[in-house]
Ligand code: SF4
């Protein structure tokens with residue numbers, strides 16, 4: 001795929017790098033997260049390379065304490081969304097392949113220097129996307145019987161198993177424990193879990209499995225989570241959720257007609273024909289200004305109405321998690337659209353790629369193979385948005401019940417308004433005429 | 444309106460030796476007749492050739508070529524459009540292509556000439572809008 005990106009056709013619809021990355025990978029990722037769990041992290045190609053490299057050299061450092069949070073990955077997540085728009089990554093096989101290559105390099109550098117899964121836990125923006133979305137997944141890696149853990153002496157699920165090496169001071173790792181620092185008996189939900197199943201293999205009592213659960217249940221409670229802490233105290237994870245939810249809106253906004261009018265207007269206002277500052281303003285409006293206003297006002301109001309004593313910031317952080325279902329609904333609607341309408345395009349592109357290497361074993365290429373017609377996909381998109389909206393209302397209502405048991409509607413009402421605004425914005429965006437073009441400043 | 448000019452040499456190969464005759468410089472000038480709009484667009488293509496052995500500077504029309512048209516959006520995963528251009532005057536080919544969505548398109552004109560030589564040219568159609 002990377003080779004085709006660099007050396008194949010420059011036209012994005014004919015190149016495996018762009019077709020697989022922007023149509024199939026993204027679409028399948030969100031659908032698998034919705035229907036199963038974080039299986040894309042399990043099958044992550046970047047980790048294959050890292051694991052192979054670790055046979056040759058051992059990382060020496062521990063990830064700096066000050067960086068043991070999500071702030072770097074929040075910045076990278078927003079940065080990738082920004083670059084996607086600025087450089088029209090979807091239309092460039094070369095830059096798509098370069099991005100994938102850059103990712104491999106980043107994994108090798110970070111995990112080559114730092115022990116455990118520092119890249120997955122603290123850096124990888126795709127991983128963070130998966131962690132947030134998988135809070136809604138129906139599967140999780142979990143201890144089967146907590147009584148077995150109480151009697152367990154080895155705790156291999158977190159420590160792993162080692163054997164002494166020839167040099168007495170060193171160890172050989174026989175089986176890794178959880179490199180994401182999730183201690184299974186106290187692990188709650190899917191946050192930070194890459195589904196690597198190291199813990200499953202490590203547990204000597206076969207006491208860990210992939211089990212079913214109610215989607216979003218982990219968002220509705222706020223226990224102490226191993227390796228994560230309390231959601232309600234993690235401003236960095238709340239920021240990640242905000243980028244996840246509002247990023248879904250800005251990512252879709254970049255593909256619909258009104259964005260060009262807004263860009264042209266902003267360009268005139270600040271007298272520039274450069275796209276970067278204009279996009280910067282749009283991103284700041286979506287990822288900083290809108291969340292601050294919406295969540296800030298809702299937190300203030302729900303606090304006043306319910307008579308709660310927590311600070312506005314604390315309320316805002318806690319309730320920010322209600323946006324996860326709405327965010328996933330929007331990502332599903334957007335990526336699902338491209339996935340379903342373009343699902344067959346991989347066939348002719350693969351046929352052509354094979355033919356260009358002199359092995360046309362698949363015949364063709366059948367360029368007319370694309371996917372489902374838009375009119376069939378739109379109801380599915382609407383279904384995803386509705387599902388997200390209902391999920392967010394459920395989470396917000398649960399929080400409101402905990403905050404104000406005698407009259408939960410008082411706490412709930414402002415958050416209902418926030419969900420309704422974000423939900424309405426999503427539906428409006430989905431039904432805007434699409435324009436798949438690069439930004440033309442001044443045009 | 445977008446127009447492009449491609450000049451290429453067309454050789455004839457025989458056995459393992461390259462014969463020098465005829466060597467032609469083929470010029471290909473294609474355009475989407477403006478104003479481009481969402482829907483059917485007319486694409487014209489003029490093919491002319493100069494015989495460099497005879498050193499005639501006169502450009503002669505390339506007749507009897509097969510000209511096919513293909514439209515792709517710059518975003519992957521979208522439906523492509525296909526069409527064929529017919530020879531309306533000697534060396535002049537015209538066809539239509541249904542560019543059915545707003546946005547950026549790339550129209551590719553594929554030419555197969557009678558001597559087996561092939562040419563291909565891309566025309567960028569940016570910011571296609573509904574009429
Ligand atoms: S999950 Fe397995 S290894 Fe971990 S504490 Fe429980 S029984 Fe022990």
Ligand code: SF4
Nearest residue numbers: 178193194196197199
């Ligand atoms: S070791 Fe277990 S808990 Fe830790 S990331 Fe892998 S699957 Fe999740």
